[in-house]
Amino acid sequence: MQxxxxxxxxxxxxxxxxASPYPQAPVVQALNALTDEAQPDAAFVEALSLRLQAxxxxxxxxxxxxxxxxxxxxxAINHLRPARSRDAGGNKLxxxxxxxMTIVCTVLVTLALxxxxxxxxxxxxxxxxxxxxxxxxxxxxxxxIVVENYLEMTLASATTTREFYIVExxxxxxxxxxxxxxxxxxxxxxxxxxDVQRQMPISWGYTAADKTCYLTRDxxxxxxxxxxxxxxxxxxxxxxxxxxxxxxxxPNIETDxxxxxxxxxxxxxxxxxEQTTFFGKPAFSFTEKQGTATFTLYIDPDTTYPxxxxxxxxxxxxxxxxxxxxxxxxxxxxxxxFAWPPTALGEGFEVAx
Amino acid sequence: MEPQSNDIDNATLVQEVxxxxxxxxVLYRRYVARVYRYCYARTHNxxxxxxxxxxxxxxxxxxxxxxxxxxxxxxxLFGIARNTCAMFHRANYSQPHTALEEESCSLVAVYVLxxxxxxxxxxxxxxxxxxxxxxxxxxEEQIEALHLRFWGALNAREIGVALGRKTxxxxxxxxxxxxxxxxxxxxxxxx
Numbered sequence: 001m002q003x004x005x006x007x008x009x010x011x012x013x014x015x016x017x018x019a020s021p022y023p024q025a026p027v028v029q030a031l032n033a034l035t036d037e038a039q040p041d042a043a044f045v046e047a048l049s050l051r052l053q054a055x056x057x058x059x060x061x062x063x064x065x066x067x068x069x070x071x072x073x074x075x076a077i078n079h080l081r082p083a084r085s086r087d088a089g090g091n092k093l094x095x096x097x098x099x100x101m102t103i104v105c106t107v108l109v110t111l112a113l114x115x116x117x118x119x120x121x122x123x124x125x126x127x128x129x130x131x132x133x134x135x136x137x138x139x140x141x142x143x144x145i146v147v148e149n150y151l152e153m154t155l156a157s158a159t160t161t162r163e164f165y166i167v168e169x170x171x172x173x174x175x176x177x178x179x180x181x182x183x184x185x186x187x188x189x190x191x192x193x194x195d196v197q198r199q200m201p202i203s204w205g206y207t208a209a210d211k212t213c214y215l216t217r218d219x220x221x222x223x224x225x226x227x228x229x230x231x232x233x234x235x236x237x238x239x240x241x242x243x244x245x246x247x248x249x250x251p252n253i254e255t256d257x258x259x260x261x262x263x264x265x266x267x268x269x270x271x272x273x274e275q276t277t278f279f280g281k282p283a284f285s286f287t288e289k290q291g292t293a294t295f296t297l298y299i300d301p302d303t304t305y306p307x308x309x310x311x312x313x314x315x316x317x318x319x320x321x322x323x324x325x326x327x328x329x330x331x332x333x334x335x336x337x338f339a340w341p342p343t344a345l346g347e348g349f350e351v352a353x
Numbered sequence: 354m355e356p357q358s359n360d361i362d363n364a365t366l367v368q369e370v371x372x373x374x375x376x377x378x379v380l381y382r383r384y385v386a387r388v389y390r391y392c393y394a395r396t397h398n399x400x401x402x403x404x405x406x407x408x409x410x411x412x413x414x415x416x417x418x419x420x421x422x423x424x425x426x427x428x429x430l431f432g433i434a435r436n437t438c439a440m441f442h443r444a445n446y447s448q449p450h451t452a453l454e455e456e457s458c459s460l461v462a463v464y465v466l467x468x469x470x471x472x473x474x475x476x477x478x479x480x481x482x483x484x485x486x487x488x489x490x491x492x493e494e495q496i497e498a499l500h501l502r503f504w505g506a507l508n509a510r511e512i513g514v515a516l517g518r519k520t521x522x523x524x525x526x527x528x529x530x531x532x533x534x535x536x537x538x539x540x541x542x543x544x
Contacts, residue, residue, distance in 0.1 A: 024531045026539060030484045031503045031531075038504065040389035044403050048385070049378055052410060 032218075039194040124273040127284050128265045130304040135258060135327070139175040142333060143183075144168075146324040148193065152317045164193035165202075166323075170337035172330065184208065187337045204342045211236055213340050215351065223351045232341045233351060260297065264288070278307045279321055363426035370417060377414055384427065385410070388434050391505040395438040405441055409434040428514025431505050435497070435515055483538035490537075495530035502527055 137143065146168045172185040188205040191198050206213040213234040216224045225233035264271060264286055272287040278298040287296040293313040300307045305325045311318040336343055361369075361379070369376040388409050393402035412433050420429055488496060494516075501512045509523045516523065 024528075024535055026480060027484060027531050027534045030481045030538075031499065031534075033481055034485065035390055035394070035504050038390045038393040038402075040386055040403070040406065041399075044389075044406075045382075045385055048403075048407050048410065049381060051407070052377060052381060052414065053375065055374075055411065055414060 039192050042194050042196050045194075124268050124271065124284075124286065125265070127273075127299060127301075127304065128261060128268070128286070131299050131306070132258075132261045132265065134304040135261065135306070135325075137173045137181045137258065137327065139173060139181055140330055141173045141327050142330045142337070143171040143173060144324060144326045144328060144337075145171075145322065146198070148321040148323060150319040150321075166191040166193060166195065166198065168198060168324075172338060173327075185338050189342075201342070201344060204344075206234075206338070206340045208338075209237075211340075215341070215345075223345070223349055225351050231351065234340065264297070275301075281307060283307050364422045367417065367420060367422065367426060374414075377417075380413075380426075381410055384430055387427075387504070387506050388430065391431065391434055391500055392438055394500045394504040396441065401441065405434070405437050409437050412437065424514045425511040427505075427507055428511035431501055431507060431511070431515040432517075434505075435501075480538055484534050487534050487537045491530055491533060495526055495533075498523055498526045499530050 146166065148164075148166050150164050168189045168191070170187040171183045173181050174184040176182045176184075185208040186206070189198070189201045190203045190205075191201055201217065203214065203216040211234045213232065214226050214229070215233040218224065226235065229235050267288065270288065272285075274285045274287075276283055276285050276298075278285070282301055283298040284301055285296050285298050287294055289295075293311065295312075296310045298307040298309065299305070306322050308322050309318075309320040341349070363380070363383075366376060366380055370380065385406065389402055389406045392405040392409070393399065396402050396405065409430070413430055416433070420426070488499070491499070497516065498512055501507045501515055502509075505512075505515075507515065509520045509527070512518075512523045512527075513520045
């Protein structure tokens with residue numbers, strides 16, 4: 001048996017990265033992976049913060065453990081979770097009346113909106129043509145996409161695994177030989193699913209003809225790079241880093257959207273086309289079947305931008321919800337999405353050895 | 354120039370909170386995700402984890418006057434979280450939950466999407482599934498140390514404060530737990 005000291009172990013756990021050679025590394029990585037999804041909901045974090053602040057105002061000094069003070073705190077907890085709240089009878093009646101009025105008003109307003117704003121039926125060909133035009137790529141532009149990904153996968157052992165995260169991607173579009181438009185630089189940032197404001201990147205990726213770069217930041221704030229990468233996490237050349245770097249392999253909806261829409265335009269007769277909703281938004285859906293798999297693209301009837309994508313196969317179900325899809329002029333960008341190292345890291349950041 | 358909240362150490366922050374309770378929000382935001390993950394690992398349920406997280410911070414706020422700076426703040430806070438979770442278990446279950454819900458794993462989505470390395474991704478998933486199961490066979494004290502180390506992201510000294518044990522003993526406990534998981538899920542599979 002290979003013994004290591006307790007100090008060595010503690011340091012090794014802190015350093016644990018994908019390429020770490022020490023024998024416990026796979027177990028440490030698996031334990032880390034187990035914790036990735038267990039993030040508090042952003043709404044919960046804000047609600048609890050507000051409730052704590054309410055405690056500060058009711059208790060300007062540090063509260064003593066009196067019964068009355070404890071009641072204030074307990075009430076605050078109870079109000080955090082309305083479904084579990086334990087209100088007095090009178091409050092319950094008022095709350096029910098209030099909820100009843102709210103529901104009635106919501107139904108009426110929804111009905112009115114549905115009747116007034118319901119989009120007119122358009123033929124599938126027209127929708128797809130509009131979508132193709134809306135997502136057309138032109139040289140000098142930058143495509144900016146933010147997607148929320150949910151993957152559920154059933155393993156051979158009959159266990160089910162789920163993965164959730166948010167990906168933001170910036171793609172620089174330029175003219176290449178033959179007049180075609182191609183992505184000449186790609187910057188990809190990944191966030192935890194709870195980080196809806198995109199404040200705390202988990203990783204940054206960059207690919208261009210001259211280099212491929214990738215950095216991660218773990219929960220301890222440690223910045224790590226790919227094996228053999230330079231001091232700022234770059235490898236020379238436009239190598240295919242995708243097998244090693246998930247974030248550089250953009251979701252389908254980003255990579256293949258144009259080709260996909262073009263292909264759908266030629267297969268309209270074989271598609272299932274519906275007016276439906278996608279996560280509460282009106283949508284046109286186009287579903288195609290390939291063997292046992294079905295793939296559905298949802299398009300916004302107003303903007304004809306993609307709203308999302310759902311792939312269902314016997315092994316996995318992938319749902320992608322588009323938060324942002326825009327094609328903007330490069331010169332108008334308020335930030336420098338293609339800068340490397342990422343500007344968000346600031347100067348003098350340290351990469352783990 | 355005033356220091357950023359992120360740069361202020363816990364001891365200074367605690368002193369500030371004693372003068373101005375609203376500064377507690379900085380401590381709260383610094384630790385809420387870690388406390389939540391720890392409570393989630395103990396309860397296996399998002400709603401219960403939210404309740405226990407709320408109770409932990411309210412108890413911490415209430416008890417801050419009793420906190421002694423010579424102990425690591427994170428260890429003190431997670432000691433409260435640990436007691437809160439333990440009380441929850443005593444009230445709700447005869448045995449503490451050590452099973453872990455299906456969790457995220459990295460790489461799988463993209464491996465699948467690009468049909469690259471699917472076999473590797475599945476093997477990795479099998480490892481995670483094995484570890485999830487093997488965790489339940491560890492002694493309770495080792496499970497507790499792993500929860501605090503990985504879900505709470507505490508270092509050995511802080512775990513020592515939370516569990517009332519010496520730092521060296523905590524490090525050895527974590528090392529033994531990881532070794533057991535490795536033997537169970539890697540060595541046995543390879544042999």
